[in-house]
Amino acid sequence: MWSLSNIAANIDLWLNEQVGATWAVVLEMVIAGVAVIGLFATLGLVLVIMERKVSAWMQIRLGPNRVGPKGMFQSLADTLKLLVKEGMTPGGADKLLFNVAPFVAMIVAMLLLAPLAFAKDFQLWDLNIGVLYISAVSSISVISILMAGWASNNKYSLLGAMRSGAQIVSYELSAGLAVLAIVVLTGSLRISDIIQAQENGWWLFKGHIPAIIAFIIFIIAVTAETNRAPFDMAEAESELTAGFHTEYSGMKFALFFLAEYANVFIVCAIGATLFLGGWMPFHIGNWTAFNGVMDWIPSSIWFFGKTFALIFLIMWFRWTFPRLRIDQLLNLEWKYLLPISMFNLLLVTLIAIMGWHF
Template sequence: MFSLEDITQSVHNWLYETMNPTLALMVEFAIIGVLVIALFAFLGLVLVMMERKVSSWMQLRLGPNRIGPWGWFQTVADTLKLIVKEGMTPNNVDRLLFNLAPILVIIVSMVIMAPLMFAKGFQIWDINIGVLFVSAVSSLSVIGILMAGWASNNKYSLLGAMRSGAQIVSYELSAGLSMLTIVVLTGSLKVSDIIQAQETGWWLFKGHIPAIIAFVIFIIAATAETNRAPFDMAEAESELTAGFHTEYSGMKFALFFLAEYVNIFVVCAIGATLFLGGWMPFHVGNWEQFNHIMDYIPTPIWFFGKTFFLIFVIMWFRWTFPRLRIDQLLNLEWKYLLPISIVNILLVTVIALAGWHF
């Protein structure tokens, strides 16, 4: 099976052989930071273009088709526009919080990357509470959104921020319980253990009905947590102009825009890891010949293929369903998804204790 562990280990050994331990650790941190920033830039360009192409495909139109071959350089042109655009700061804003909010949101998105396993042997930090770490850190993004809405000194921004706060806090409950379903089946919070437990089959298939229910609820809750349509109450353009980032422009707006798409990637990567095996190839029980053939496909292709499939599903939601009202959005969570999640977690506990999963 293809693994990047040899590469990462050789770089680690070379750094510690040629430098003192403190300097080697600092260089490793710098390399990781550069790789994460490069991944952010790549995701920003690719996902925005993917969004436009998916929407045009679903609406039977061409989409971007002027800049570059088939319009693929459109997002590069948009990025250059945002870089050179002047960043305006309105009067009577809280300048410290106004400038800090987009930085906080993008930092949270970066930190969540730590436990993700992009390929076999390629992970920033294999912490033993990986799932809990992701759930805890991701909830901090709402602080940046509330900070942006309040500091903008704009009623539309404040309304958008309050809606977003209520939405994210509500849907985190269902998302957390869905993730807990897989933790119960695996018996570990560690990301590498969860992936290894799916060596004989992905939890979506061998976890029976509770795993399927948890997967559906997770996708719905993840769509709501990332403020995506039909749950984009925080950015309802027809009502709130642009929601919590109405007053932002230039690179500050670009950071919010980038964080939204990176968060889509992160939640889909978590979903792919928990329910679809992460980098683990598609294995079926003891079918050794079939499993051996699947192992020839490199593990990064498995991980990114599953992740981008879930991203496509979330984009499919956006261009299919109309926007909900705020009361409908909260009713869906508190009256339907949360009770179903609570019953589902009890059911999966019985299945795990009885050993009824495959």
């Protein structure tokens, strides 16, 4: 059946026949890099138009409807506009850090794609500490925001960056504990092992109530970590203009914009992998006929379907809840989410030790 893994296997076989094993590995790395860049470019176009259409649907209006059929090419037009705009650098800015910051944001997002399994047997790097790698690399993203805010020589940019730093560092704790709950249930940090453990049921369902609590906390925490509403205090337009990227324009602004949507995709892909089985189809017990139909759907469709369902959920948050004040934002994490996460991890540990999960 058509799948990403079959395409990858055929490319690998063809390259080995044509150029030998060594050059085949080199060319496969080049192809992987180009594919990641292409994926990010496509995600930027798709998620921007999706955001606008979702917001329009929730607000009972049309949304983009001029460029292309039903406005589907609006994000392409916006990209062309950003490409031709001049990139300005403020006179008092630290030019090196100012110019490097957007690239750091994109590089971190690209690194996070490495351990994710997009389909069955289709993974860039199945390292044995995949979850730890994701947690460690994702922590670097705050550096690009702090660099941009400080280097801009702008009080609004600096204040937005400091808010974002406090917010991301705070909510990383709850997100990490939610992820750790699934690691405890699985008994492995390897992404492929976590997915395989969900062959007979996704952890969201077979992990009982603690898994559901961990999932809810994870979604709230990653929404805050990606600076999405209602946690978008780092770029609160009414107070800070555009926050840490106030002074950015042209392609540098586009890179920050793209990195935000890339990070939304990545955190939703991680959530789909840990809690919803990743590429694993939906199975129900011994329902052989039903499970057979589910297996007929390509694994890549399952992965991207679950990921985009979670992206829709995060977009739903934006157009449902009002923006929190900075004190409310930090109170939510330190007084509520973190204690609940710690207690929930104890419950998950008890369930794993006693073998009470399905």
